Amino acid sequence: MYVVNLVFDIPLRHHYSYLSDEYLEIGQRVSAKLRNKEQIAFVNAIVEASQFRDYPVDKLQHLSQIYLDIIPKDIISLCNFAATYYHHSFGSTLFCAIPALLRKINSRTDITLPQNKHYQLTETGKTYTPRGKKQINLWHQLSLSSLSWQQIKEMLGVKPDKLINDWLSIGVICESSKPLAATITTTITANEEQLKIINTISNHLDEFHPALLYGITGSGKTEVFLQLIHKVLIKQKQALVLIPEINLTPQLAARFQARFPLAKISVLNSEVSEKERYINWLQAKNGETDIILGTRLSIFTPFARLGLIIVDEEHDASFKQNDSLRYHARDLAIYRAKTLNIPIIMASATPSLESLYNYKLGKFHLYKLTKRAVSNAILPEINIVNLAHYPVNQAGISDPALDALAKCLARKELALVFINRRGYAPILSCYDCGWISQCKNCSSRMVYHNNSNNLKCHHCGYQTRVPSACPKCHNQYLHTIGHGTQKLEEFLAHQFPNAKIRRIDRDTTNRKNDWQELHQEINQHEIDILVGTQMLAKGHDFPNLTLVVGINIDNALFSYDFRASEDMFNILTQVTGRAGRAAKPGQVILQTNYSDHPVYQFLQKHDFEGFINYTLKERKQNQLPPFTYQALIKLSSTSEKQLIRGMHELSLIQKKLNSKNITVFPPVPAVMYKLHNRYRGQMLISSKSREYLHSYLNQLEPFLAEINYLTVAIDVDPLEV
Numbered sequence: 001m002y003v004v005n006l007v008f009d010i011p012l013r014h015h016y017s018y019l020s021d022e023y024l025e026i027g028q029r030v031s032a033k034l035r036n037k038e039q040i041a042f043v044n045a046i047v048e049a050s051q052f053r054d055y056p057v058d059k060l061q062h063l064s065q066i067y068l069d070i071i072p073k074d075i076i077s078l079c080n081f082a083a084t085y086y087h088h089s090f091g092s093t094l095f096c097a098i099p100a101l102l103r104k105i106n107s108r109t110d111i112t113l114p115q116n117k118h119y120q121l122t123e124t125g126k127t128y129t130p131r132g133k134k135q136i137n138l139w140h141q142l143s144l145s146s147l148s149w150q151q152i153k154e155m156l157g158v159k160p161d162k163l164i165n166d167w168l169s170i171g172v173i174c175e176s177s178k179p180l181a182a183t184i185t186t187t188i189t190a191n192e193e194q195l196k197i198i199n200t201i202s203n204h205l206d207e208f209h210p211a212l213l214y215g216i217t218g219s220g221k222t223e224v225f226l227q228l229i230h231k232v233l234i235k236q237k238q239a240l241v242l243i244p245e246i247n248l249t250p251q252l253a254a255r256f257q258a259r260f261p262l263a264k265i266s267v268l269n270s271e272v273s274e275k276e277r278y279i280n281w282l283q284a285k286n287g288e289t290d291i292i293l294g295t296r297l298s299i300f301t302p303f304a305r306l307g308l309i310i311v312d313e314e315h316d317a318s319f320k321q322n323d324s325l326r327y328h329a330r331d332l333a334i335y336r337a338k339t340l341n342i343p344i345i346m347a348s349a350t351p352s353l354e355s356l357y358n359y360k361l362g363k364f365h366l367y368k369l370t371k372r373a374v375s376n377a378i379l380p381e382i383n384i385v386n387l388a389h390y391p392v393n394q395a396g397i398s399d400p401a402l403d404a405l406a407k408c409l410a411r412k413e414l415a416l417v418f419i420n421r422r423g424y425a426p427i428l429s430c431y432d433c434g435w436i437s438q439c440k441n442c443s444s445r446m447v448y449h450n451n452s453n454n455l456k457c458h459h460c461g462y463q464t465r466v467p468s469a470c471p472k473c474h475n476q477y478l479h480t481i482g483h484g485t486q487k488l489e490e491f492l493a494h495q496f497p498n499a500k501i502r503r504i505d506r507d508t509t510n511r512k513n514d515w516q517e518l519h520q521e522i523n524q525h526e527i528d529i530l531v532g533t534q535m536l537a538k539g540h541d542f543p544n545l546t547l548v549v550g551i552n553i554d555n556a557l558f559s560y561d562f563r564a565s566e567d568m569f570n571i572l573t574q575v576t577g578r579a580g581r582a583a584k585p586g587q588v589i590l591q592t593n594y595s596d597h598p599v600y601q602f603l604q605k606h607d608f609e610g611f612i613n614y615t616l617k618e619r620k621q622n623q624l625p626p627f628t629y630q631a632l633i634k635l636s637s638t639s640e641k642q643l644i645r646g647m648h649e650l651s652l653i654q655k656k657l658n659s660k661n662i663t664v665f666p667p668v669p670a671v672m673y674k675l676h677n678r679y680r681g682q683m684l685i686s687s688k689s690r691e692y693l694h695s696y697l698n699q700l701e702p703f704l705a706e707i708n709y710l711t712v713a714i715d716v717d718p719l720e721v
């Protein structure tokens with residue numbers, strides 16, 4: 001008899017002990033009754049019952065059920081680290097890290113994994129005469145290379161088991177081993193800069209080597225990944241590639257698969273079904289998957305032989321999760337690479353200040369790609385249009401921008417007009433009484449969408465019909481204020497009636513197929529002008545794109561959030577990086593009312609390092625990250641009264657604690673005070689030392705548990721303050 005310690009999906013830090021007749025592994029999935037409810041749990045510790053002293057053994061309950069699934073030890077230790085670092089309960093952390101199917105009591109996890117066998121022709125098979133078109137075709141393919149069960153199924157269009165068994169029994173085919181994942185058919189010769197980086201990092205494949213790869217847009221970072229992954233696959237190891245939450249995965253997956261046709265590549269993002277996610281999880285854990293391409297959650301994927309982690313666009317905010325376990329996938333990736341003793345490459349054209357600072361502290365190695373990879377491709381010329389001299393029309397576009405668009409159309413090249421706002425206009429308003437389209441659930445405006453004739457809140461999703469007259473004074477003339485993608489699309493269609501215009505935002509382009517169609521249309525030169533939000537800013541590689549126009553980009557300069565100008569610089573660098581990636585030179589037009597602002601000066605000169613030094617200086621003066629470490633205590637409630645009570649209580653608690661080397665800012669209402677009908681407040685804590693910050697949070701935690709009439713969360717290293 002054994003006593004096992006179980007972890008449930010609950011926010012508490014208690015230990016729960018149960019009896020088991022069998023010996024169980026750490027991380028093994030079981031179910032047990034907790035508070036009279038059957039629940040899934042995982043084994044956290046196990047001792048022989050005779051050794052157990054904490055509690056009378058005969059009073060312990062028995063486990064209900066034992067499953068075969070086991071969470072590997074390194075994932076448990078990753079969860080332990082994450083739980084401690086982000087001040088989250090271990091149980092909730094562990095359950096957040098695993099596929100949903102494993103969390104549920106009644107889900108079927110006895111899934112048979114897809115067949116993974118490979119077959120090849122035997123000597124007899126080579127002289128065999130197959131019958132029927134499909135069989136002949138299959139036989140022909142087999143004479144070229146071995147095929148997997150899955151590939152044979154795809155060729156036949158039906159489950160191939162009968163045919164395979166027939167052919168096995170008469171000796172036409174035999175089973176063969178899995179072909180080498182590292183097999184490549186084509187390759188690109190790395191340029192001098194790339195080669196140097198590939199060679200250096202190759203010398204560190206068997207140790208922890210945190211590499212910051214700073215390469216300008218189009219400099220061939222992805223090519224560096226591919227060649228390094230090749231070396232990892234040759235060593236029969238696996239690679240994890242973390243990518244931001246954008247819809248580029250299919251293109252990237254196709255690029256990887258084209259390079260490694262025999263490798264098993266799995267994609268893990270929000271579009272993957274629960275069952276598929278579980279299968280991917282198992283296959284990676286069993287070592288069958290060679291490469292995982294996935295968004296932030298993939299950092300918790302178990303691997304049998306992980307050999308390399310890549311974090312592409314490491315500065316991207318989507319690596320940070322903003323609810324429940326508020327983790328940063330890049331930071332957990334560093335921890336994971338360190339414990340596994342493997343290299344990690346963090347790549348970006350605009351690395352985060354945090355990572356650059358880590359380089360300056362000597363914690364990261366820096367590698368640079370300074371030139372565009374395609375020969376003759378150069379960075380685009382950036383023109384700043386000062387709106388004081390060039391007024392804009394009703395759609396927010398200046399004459400120089402229109403001029404450039406007309407010329408681009410005449411050259412039959414592709415243009416991109418970038419505006420980071422979907423919908424028609426961000427505000428609908430009555431000029432008579434001052435009514436504006438306010439969301440009833442949030443402290444935000446409802447955006448006017450003209451194609452559906454709706455007002456939509458982009459924060460909570462609430463929608464209403466556009467009122468036919470002002471709801472307050474019944475004036476019939478309502479006005480739109482500001483510009484969105486729909487207004488631009490409408491205007492450009494009017495201005496350039498012969499141009500084919502395509503709007504890309506979350507309303508038009510949401511599904512995997514939308515992106516595939518878009519890429520096809522662009523490659524077939526069926527589009528002249530793209531109008532889009534930041535969805536279009538990243539990663540895309542369209543050789544014919546030679547003009548980028550940026551509209552309404554000043555907002556970030558005056559944001560309450562100290563990171564806004566960094567984000568803006570990054571997005572604009574990314575957007576402008578879409579232009580002139582191949583043989584044709586690119587041009588960028590940025591419209592601004594503040595052309596003297598340093599951000600634009602640095603952008604114009606493509607001077608990322610200048611911008612970084614300027615921003616670092618500013619951050620240092622103001623004692624902001626990366627020079628200090630922050631945590632936010634976030635409070636929220638559906639009752640405004642309770643929130644105010646909670647903020648008051650928090651300010652009293654805070655005064656009682658030892659705040660040596662800590663700066664605590666008094667609790668304040670959040671910038672978005674009301675969101676989805678919840679009132680929100682926050683308290684910012686900052687320190688020059690991570691250790692002091694964490695010990696302060698440890699002191700604070702038990703008190704927070706007492707403010708149980710509110711939802712309270714701790715956000716360590718918050719990205720939005």
Ligand SMILES: Nc1ncnc2c1ncn2[C@@H]1O[C@H](COP(=O)(O)OP(=O)(O)OP(=O)(O)O)[C@@H](O)[C@H]1O
Binds near residue numbers: 215540541
């Ligand atoms: N050594 C090389 N020789 C020729 N072409 C190359 C080389 N390396 C990369 N390329 C090509 O240059 C283009 C840009 O490369 P890649 O996509 O790897 O750049 P990137 O730095 O990842 O781009 P971004 O971050 O801007 O999306 C691609 O079309 C790629 O095929």
Ligand SMILES: [Zn+2]
Binds near residue numbers: 442457460461462676
């Ligand atoms: Zn709302």
